[in-house]
Amino acid sequence: MPVDTTSLPSPSFPAVTRSAAVYRESTPLYAPLLGSGHATRYVLYDDGSFAIQFASARNAAELFEYPGRWAVTGSSLTLAFDANPTEPWIATAVLRGDSLDVSYNSDMVGSDFIDGTYVLESGPPVTVHTPPLTVPTTPEFPALTRSGVVYVGQPELYAWVGHDIHLQSRYVLYDDGTFELQFVGAGQSFQYLGRWTRADSLVTFDWDGWSLAGPWGATGALEGDRLVVKYNSVMMMSDFVDGAYVRSPTAS
Known part of the structure; x- marks a missing residue:
């Protein structure tokens, strides 16, 4: 008998215990893979760490997450995951107002991560950051051979x-x-x-x-x-x- 998905409660995520911006998927991105009643969100902590979390309305025990570190340059975020150090998991995201458009590298796409848009749910939004104009010291680069x-x-x-x-x-x-x-x-x-x-x-x-x-x-x-x-x-x-x-x- 088909499951009545309309009666499923909203997936419940754990409380965020420290300062962070929380972005939740705008549409159920992983329903084709995980089934209905699942949701994902990004929690971007102020200390530069983050986690993408998966929750299920069917079973609270199905909650799992992947942590990592994030950095922002201009309106672009780089999300470096702790998983797979030999074949790095990397995602990039573009800030568009209160939304975050996330794209994954080939290793993550091959592991069934899905590009998508996440919308600010709680906390202060990540702000566009323009770093000071500092030029890193790079003595290893070769000298130019032409103008x-x-x-x-x-x-x-x-x-x-x-x-x-x-x-x-x-x-x-x-x-x-x-x-x-x-x-x-x-x-x-x-x-x-x-x-x-x-x-x-x-x-x-x-x-x-x-x-x-x-x-x-x-x-x-x-x-x-x-x-x-x-x-x-x-x-x-x-x-x-x-x-x-x-x-x-x-x-x-």
């Missing part, structure tokens, strides 16, 4: 790569219309190449790289000395992370 402009990423942008790996990134926009996204750290260095064009404050990146899932795509918004980069879903599934890059005062 270009350098934008350096904040050290925490790719900090989730591993506890023993300090990976830093920067964009080099060469005057000839080519660019490099460079990474250095843990005795290694590598880069991704392509061409760039600019229309007013919008920079469009045309990548030499690609994926079987589709073409790579990214744009950058110039905001003073900052270049705020956003990747398409194909690049996000390859673990590229949206973020802000700060113009270096001198080419290096």
